[in-house]
Amino acid sequence: KGGFNKVLQSIESIAVRYGAKFNYNSDVREIMVDDKGVATGIRLGNGDMVTSDIVICNADLVYAYNSLLPKTSYAKTLGNKELTSSSISFYWSMNTVVWQLQAHNVFLAKDYRESFDQIFKDLTMPEEPSFYVNVPSRIDPTAAPDGRDTIVVLIPTGHISDRVNVDLDLLVKRARNQVIETLEKRLKITDFRSMIDNEIVNDPRTWQNKFNL
Numbered sequence: 001k002g003g004f005n006k007v008l009q010s011i012e013s014i015a016v017r018y019g020a021k022f023n024y025n026s027d028v029r030e031i032m033v034d035d036k037g038v039a040t041g042i043r044l045g046n047g048d049m050v051t052s053d054i055v056i057c058n059a060d061l062v063y064a065y066n067s068l069l070p071k072t073s074y075a076k077t078l079g080n081k082e083l084t085s086s087s088i089s090f091y092w093s094m095n096t097v098v099w100q101l102q103a104h105n106v107f108l109a110k111d112y113r114e115s116f117d118q119i120f121k122d123l124t125m126p127e128e129p130s131f132y133v134n135v136p137s138r139i140d141p142t143a144a145p146d147g148r149d150t151i152v153v154l155i156p157t158g159h160i161s162d163r164v165n166v167d168l169d170l171l172v173k174r175a176r177n178q179v180i181e182t183l184e185k186r187l188k189i190t191d192f193r194s195m196i197d198n199e200i201v202n203d204p205r206t207w208q209n210k211f212n213l
């Protein structure tokens, strides 16, 4: 019950019991390093400096080396490495239970092998996208009110790059239409759109801006 976030809450409460202090909504702008290359603390978005014996950084490696630590040639090398795919995600609260869906559902495109080239080489979303649908409320009653469902849709797509010019607003629109059309066709559902009460969308910009990925 409570989904993956419950794991985080449990780890937090154990850490607090052992004396840890969590500072949420504190943007780290810099990991301070002395002239011997030893990390000495962090500088926050509000300008505060926090000195410490040890700095453990859990942010994305490429971002941390390029944006938090002093510039090095290693940081540049990391920045040139091939990256994995990004994704467009829809988080839907449904006004009904969509019994045709299990807890985990994978919808593969006809030419799914070829479609990977469009994700990894062209850095965009395939013409016919494959996607994954998770229904947490199918196995966790706390995930939705009685008689309703929560649905997460994940559509793999290319990552943001200077190399290509992708209109992400248009891509999100196309992803939404194609996912709904596929669900309606393959699960024999009519007017799936009218079952969606609320929607949150994450796209490659969200991962970059909100999580520094």
Ligand SMILES: Cc1cc2nc3c(=O)[nH]c(=O)nc-3n(C[C@H](O)[C@H](O)[C@H](O)COP(=O)(O)OP(=O)(O)OC[C@H]3O[C@@H](n4cnc5c(N)ncnc54)[C@H](O)[C@@H]3O)c2cc1C
Binding pocket: 026, 027, 028, 029, 058, 059, 060, 087, 089, 154, 207, 210, 211, 212
């Ligand atoms: C769309 C998507 C779907 C995924 N699906 C799966 C899956 O099904 N199964 C699976 O095993 N893995 C999945 N992953 C991968 C999984 O999310 C990561 O491997 C995992 O979150 C990495 O955990 P982490 O704690 O190392 O880093 P993160 O979860 O990235 O945590 C790093 C934290 O640091 C914070 N942060 C970054 N920069 C700063 C800063 N400057 N100041 C302050 N805070 C900062 C971020 O906000 C974030 O909270 C998925 C990832 C994505 C993006």
